[in-house]
Amino acid sequence: MKSLGVNWFIEGTLDFEYKKYVLLDYLQEINRHFDKSKLYPNLSDLVFHYNNLISFKQNKVTLQNAFPQRLTEADIAAVKLTYKKIVEDDNSMQEIEQIITYAMTKMNPAIQTGHEIYNFVESRLNIDPVGIMPLLPYDGYFSLHNGKDKINLLYEYHFTIFEDKNDKYRGINIQLIDTYEHSLINTPEAIKLNLIRKNKHLPNPAVYYVHSDITFPLEQTLLPVAKRCLVKYISDAA
Structure with missing residues (x-):
């Protein structure tokens, strides 16, 4: 099956139209499997990506850790790097927010379809x-x-x-x-x-x-x- 990287929506080119194409191509294959009542690993993969977007949206620390940020200071004693946070009105941030919102809107119906198939299979199982x-x-x-x-x-x-x-x-x-x-x-x-x-x-x-x-x-x-x-x-x- 086609797959998305864990951070597909922030990696590489931050272009809404391109990310939209990547997402729709992925969902098209997911739905082809669902049409044949093939649930796994498609449903669990889809739920993972959806939950990842929710976590990303709710927890900006996750975003700040995953996004390639601008280095501001090196803490040699602790051997760690600290990064300057990308502010909310940053152009990259706005593009990411648009991608996340669109992706969640498109993923949700597919997840509901998967859950309906799961519930039907469960209802036929003794x-x-x-x-x-x-x-x-x-x-x-x-x-x-x-x-x-x-x-x-x-x-x-x-x-x-x-x-x-x-x-x-x-x-x-x-x-x-x-x-x-x-x-x-x-x-x-x-x-x-x-x-x-x-x-x-x-x-x-x-x-x-x-x-x-x-x-x-x-x-x-x-x-x-x-x-x-x-x-x-x-x-x-x-």
């Missing part, structure tokens, strides 16, 4: 626990059935926890370990019994059957949404 669940279901397996596909995908998952300065967040690492044909014999319960026999390190694993009634692009849509929904489902139930 998560069913299989058998008796362990007290700590943060390691286990899930079987993924994608609409009318005949093949189910079996993943092993492990929860991860990461922190920022305000909160803890849960993520999930997954690994594809097997595939099997969807049939009356290969029930979720039968798959769980087979997992217990094969993998002694998890005597009573958490196993989930994740299935959609509509076929979606696997890597770009169903799997990323399924992972996020599974994290939420397990976190809410634990």
